[in-house]
Every structure is written in structure tokens, then in C-alpha cells.
Amino acid sequence: MKIAVLGTGYVGLVTAAGLSEFGHSVVGADKVAAKIEAIRRGRIPIYEPGLDELLESNLRKGTLSFSTDLAATVQAADVIFVCVGTPQGDDGSADMSQIEEVSRLIAENLNGYKVVVEKSTVPVKTSVRIKRTISLYNKTGAEFDVASNPEFLREGAAVPDFLEPDRIIIGVETDRARDLMFRIYDRFKDRILVTNIDTAELIKHASNSFLSMKISYINLMANLCERTEADVELVAKGMGLDPRIGPRFLKAGIGFGGSCFPKDIRALIRIGDDLGVDMSLLKETERVNQGRARIFIDKLKSALWILKDKKVGVLGLAFKPETDDVRAAPSIRIIQALLDEGACVRLHDPKAGDNMREFFPEDGVRTVYCSSPYQAAEGANALLCCTEWKEYAELDLARIRDLMVNPILVDGRNMFDPAAVSAQGLEYFSIGRR
Ligand code: UGA
Numbered sequence: 235m236k237i238a239v240l241g242t243g244y245v246g247l248v249t250a251a252g253l254s255e256f257g258h259s260v261v262g263a264d265k266v267a268a269k270i271e272a273i274r275r276g277r278i279p280i281y282e283p284g285l286d287e288l289l290e291s292n293l294r295k296g297t298l299s300f301s302t303d304l305a306a307t308v309q310a311a312d313v314i315f316v317c318v319g320t321p322q323g324d325d326g327s328a329d330m331s332q333i334e335e336v337s338r339l340i341a342e343n344l345n346g347y348k349v350v351v352e353k354s355t356v357p358v359k360t361s362v363r364i365k366r367t368i369s370l371y372n373k374t375g376a377e378f379d380v381a382s383n384p385e386f387l388r389e390g391a392a393v394p395d396f397l398e399p400d401r402i403i404i405g406v407e408t409d410r411a412r413d414l415m416f417r418i419y420d421r422f423k424d425r426i427l428v429t430n431i432d433t434a435e436l437i438k439h440a441s442n443s444f445l446s447m448k449i450s451y452i453n454l455m456a457n458l459c460e461r462t463e464a465d466v467e468l469v470a471k472g473m474g475l476d477p478r479i480g481p482r483f484l485k486a487g488i489g490f491g492g493s494c495f496p497k498d499i500r501a502l503i504r505i506g507d508d509l510g511v512d513m514s515l516l517k518e519t520e521r522v523n524q525g526r527a528r529i530f531i532d533k534l535k536s537a538l539w540i541l542k543d544k545k546v547g548v549l550g551l552a553f554k555p556e557t558d559d560v561r562a563a564p565s566i567r568i569i570q571a572l573l574d575e576g577a578c579v580r581l582h583d584p585k586a587g588d589n590m591r592e593f594f595p596e597d598g599v600r601t602v603y604c605s606s607p608y609q610a611a612e613g614a615n616a617l618l619c620c621t622e623w624k625e626y627a628e629l630d631l632a633r634i635r636d637l638m639v640n641p642i643l644v645d646g647r648n649m650f651d652p653a654a655v656s657a658q659g660l661e662y663f664s665i666g667r668r
Contacts, residue, residue, distance in 0.1 A: 235259070235417060238311035240304060240336050241354070242269055244280060244392070244493075245385050246317030249353055251288040252396035253315075254298035256421065262300045263307040270300045281558040281585050284393035308343040313414055315353045315383075316364075326500040327508075328357055337364045341371035344378060349411045352382045355438050355498060357505050361405075361431040379411035382431045384438035389492065390556030402426045405434025439505070442498040443516055448483040449490045450522035456486035456666025457529070466666025467648060486666045488564040488620060488646035489526030491553035496523070496562045527567035530646050531575075533663045534616055537642045542576035545639070547610035550621025550647075551583035551590040558585035564646070565620040566593055573600060582610040584623055611637045622647040631658035 235258050239250040242264040250262035264270055272279060276290060292298035301307050308314060318332035333356065340350055350368065352360060361380045368378060382405035387395035402419050404426055406412045412428060419426060429437070456466040466486045474481025490496065499520050506513035538544055553563035560566065563586075572579050573594070581590065582604045594601050604610040607626060611617050611634045619626060627649050635641040641660040643650070648664050655662040 235313065236311050237418070238263060238307045238314045240307070240314060240316055241318035242273060242300065243317065243319055244389070245353055245387070247273070247278060247280070247289070248282070248285060248387060248392045248396050249315055249317055249385065250298060251285065251292055252393070253418065254292040255288060255397065256418070258297070258418065260298050261307045261310065262298070263302065263304045265302065265304060267302045270302050273300050282392050283390065283556060288393055304339055305343045308340055309345050311348060313349045313351060313418065314340060315351045317353045320354050320356055322497045322500060325504065327504040328501045330356070330360070330363070333360065333364065334367055337367035338371045341368040342373070344368070344372050344374055344376040347377045349379045349381055349414050351415070352380070352435070353385050355384065355494070356435060357501060358432050358435040358439070360435060379406065379408050380431065381406045381411045381415055382434035383415065384434060386441065389559055390554060400425065403434045403437050404428050405431035407431060439498055439502045442495055443502050443519070445483045446490055446495045446499050446523070447516070447519045450519040452484045452486045453489065453526060454522055459666040463668070486648065487526070488530050488568065489523040491562040491564045492559065493561040527564060527571060530568060530644070531571045534618065534644050537644065537661065537663060538615055538640070541572060544577045544615040545580060545613055546572050546577045547580045547582070547614040547617040549582050549607050549610060549617060549619045549626050550623055551581060552586035552621050555621055555623045558589055560586050560589045560593065568618065568620060569594055578602070580604050580610040580612070580614060582607050583621065584625060608633060608637060614638050615640045616642040616644060619643070619645040619647055619649055622649050631655060631660060635659050
């Protein structure tokens with residue numbers, strides 16, 4: 235089977251490499267020549283554990299290649315995976331211009347029956363638009379089907395998520411498209427759920443928004459814990475023991491970020507609003523999340539009172555560990571609030587420093603990037619933890635204490651055991667527990 239993957243961003247790269255690993259012949263295509271050039275030379279623009287190796291081994295086997303010639307890639311393919319971006323538009327809805335552009339391109343190169351698969355996260359009913367656009371520009375009259383096959387991979391675990399998925403959702407409206415999609419995923423026959431296209435599209439947004447809701451819920455419980463003697467870690471554990479609830483995505487902290495949850499929840503709210511459905515449950519989920527940075531900064535202020543001219547070390551800039559991605563990272567809101575209050579920030583992240591420089595350029599005075607967590611702690615009045623990188627859990631806290639002006643640790647991810655931190659002579663503030 236010949237597969238085209240259009241778009242070589244995060245999802246596109248993993249999809250192309252993963253499908254070729256399954257034994258298909260895959261061409262990844264992107265109109266940005268510099269991106270394709272870099273990928274061909276083995277330089278991928280993102281940090282994702284295992285992806286380099288997967289790309290390299292499939293490029294070497296010859297089952298995977300990359301091209302800037304989108305027209306030829308479409309013409310040669312039986313199945314086309316659409317993996318272009320659907321960034322957030324000004325009004326919260328997804329900007330669908332790249333999907334429309336690719337639909338036109340497919341139409342103009344439709345030289346026989348093909349299945350066009352939506353892989354990018356798209357609003358429910360997008361397939362109707364894609365079908366209409368392809369029909370509008372289809373000169374040959376060749377047949378085609380649209381299918382939805384949403385992607386559930388997590389950054390930092392994208393390769394294992396793709397190669398060993400929990401479920402494969404396939405939204406189709408013809409047997410012909412269903413049969414082709416089954417051939418692509420034949421090794422996962424036992425975990426394929428076939429639905430209509432609207433359902434498949436909605437499953438993706440519904441899943442991400444539900445997980446966001448779980449996080450905001452536990453963060454709300456953390457607020458209650460902070461005003462009582464309850465401990466949110468144990469509240470989460472106790473809740474999670476109920477198999478109907480489950481323990482995952484109940485980690486309280488400074489809120490959810492990344493390129494998916496914040497954008498997807500807004501997009502789903504917008505979809506509901508447009509369809510006349512009351513979306514207040516999700517609006518509250520988002521509002522709770524937005525309030526996390528302020529609550530975190532208030533903890534710091536309760537320790538230091540005034541932040542003006544204070545030196546604050548910030549450990550962890552990425553929106554979560556094992557990625558260099560800082561898109562919608564909670565740390566951005568926190569750093570902005572610190573700078574607005576006149577503090578000087580000393581920033582560290584094992585992978586995401588360069589990406590964060592685009593948001594907060596180094597000026598050597600107010601904003602300093604540090605090469606180690608210890609350097610970030612040097613001369614600091616407080617140290618904040620914003621991302622739970624493993625290396626932070628292994629810090630020598632006594633050394634940190636000695637480096638700081640005020641040994642105050644404010645932990646936004648509950649990485650440390652409060653008693654262990656206090657035993658090292660640091661004052662410790664965390665989320666939802668004393
Ligand atoms: C998320 C979904 O988990 C994937 O299934 C989905 O495919 C992906 O979005 C997408 O739509 O492409 P991802 O954004 O990589 O994946 O990250 P998650 O691991 O889900 O974490 C999202 C945010 O929630 C992070 O900022 C993380 O720190 C936060 N989080 C997560 C919590 O605050 N508490 C938790 O218990 C779990």
C-alpha cells in the first residue's frame with residue numbers, strides 16, 4: 235500500500251515513521267523545503283524520544299522517504315493522511331486554512347480512487363467540508379472517500395503511543411474505505427473501533443477535553459485541600475482506586491498546557507456554542523486552568539511578600555517533561571507574572587531553553603538562562619518548579635539550599651516529599667497539601 239503523509243510537523247513525522255514501520259511504503263511531504271532538507275539529513279526539528287531512530291531505520295530500509303513535491307506524492311498514493319496544522323484562530327475556533335489548501339491540492343491531483351484520512355485534530359463535520367472542497371476542484375471525476383483516524387499520541391511518548399496504541403478509531407462511510415483502513419492497521423484488528431465520521435472526529439475532541447476536565451477537577455480539589463487539612467495527593471490516590479475513576483490524569487499542579495489541551499478545549503467550546511449547546515462545563519474547566527498561575531504566584535508572594543527585584547529561579551519551562559515544547563506552557567504565564575511584578579528570573583530546562591528564548595529573550599539582567607538547576611538557584615530568593623523533569627527529583631537539596639539567598643522552594647508539580655525538603659533546611663510550598 236502506498237501512503238502519503240501531508241505535513242511533517244509533530245503528528246506527520248510520527249505518523250510517517252510509524253506507518254512505514256508497519257511495513258507500508260510511505261512518503262512524507264511538506265511544502266517547506268528547508269524542513270524536508272533537514273529531515274533527510276536526519277535533523278528533525280523536535281525532541282521526541284525514539285523518533286530519530288525510527289525515522290533513520292525506515293529511511294535506511296527505503297520504505298520511507300520525504301518530498302517537497304506534494305502533487306507527485308498525492309498522485310502516487312492510495313491513501314493520503316492529512317497531518318497539516320489546525321492552529322487556534324483568533325476566536326478560539328480552529329484555523330482550517332491549511333486543511334482547505336491541502337484538500338484543493340488533493341482534488342487537483344486525483345488520478346484514481348484514494349482515501350483521504352483526517353489525522354490532524356479537526357472539528358466535527360470537517361469531513362463534509364473536505365468532501366465538498368475536493369469535489370469542487372476535482373477535474374477528473376475520480377472517486378475518493380474521506381475517513382477520520384484521530385491521533386492520540388502524547389508528546390514525549392509519541393513513538394510507543396503510535397506503535398502500541400490503546401485504540402484505533404476509524405470513521406468511514408463506505409466499505410471500500412473501511413477495508414483500506416483495516417489493511418493499514420491489520421496488526422491492531424483487536425482494538426479498532428469503526429464509527430461514522432462525525433463520531434470519530436468528536437471522539438478526539440471529547441477525549442482531550444475530558445482529560446483536561448479531570449485535571450481542572452483535581453486542581454479544584456487542591457484548592458479545597460489548601461484550606462483544610464486534606465492532602466490532594468492522597469485525595470487523588472483514594473479517588474483513583476475506584477476503577478470507574480482511574481488514577482491517571484489526577485495530578486494536581488499549575489495546570490495543563492501544550493499544543494493540544496488548551497487549543498482543543500477552546501475549539502470544542504466554540505463548536506458547542508455554534509451548535510447551540512451549553513458548554514459551561516468546559517468553560518469552567520478552562521477558567522480553573524487559567525487561574526492556576528495566579529494561585530501559584532500567590533504562594534510565592536506569601537513567602538516573599540514583594541517580588542520586585544527578587545531573584546527567582548524557575549526549574550522547568552516545557553509544558554511537561556520529555557519534550558522541548560513550550561507552547562501554552564504554564565511556565566509562560568508564571569514567568570510573565572514574575573516579570574510584571576519586577577522580579578528577575580533565572581530559567582532552566584534540560585531541553586526547552588532555546589524554545590523559551592523566543593518568548594523571553596535573555597537580557598542578562600531580568601531574564602537569565604542557566605545551564606544547570608544549581609546555577610538557577612544561585613543567589614535566588616526562591617526557586618520554582620514548573621515541570622517535573624526526572625533530574626529535578628534527584629537534586630542535591632542541601633547544595634541548592636546553600637546556593638540560595640532564601641532557601642524557599644515552591645513546587646508546582648508536587649515533585650518532592652515535604653518532610654524530606656524540610657529536613658534539608660528549605661521552606662517548602664507545594665500544591666494542595668501542607
Ligand atoms: C494530549 C493527549 O494526552 C494525547 O492523547 C493527544 O493525542 C494529544 O494531547 C494531542 O491531541 O495531540 P500531550 O499534549 O502531549 O497529549 O500531553 P499530556 O501528557 O496529555 O499532558 C497535557 C498537559 O496536562 C501537560 O501540561 C501536563 O503537565 C498536564 N497534566 C497531565 C496535569 O497537569 N496533570 C495530569 O495529571 C496530567
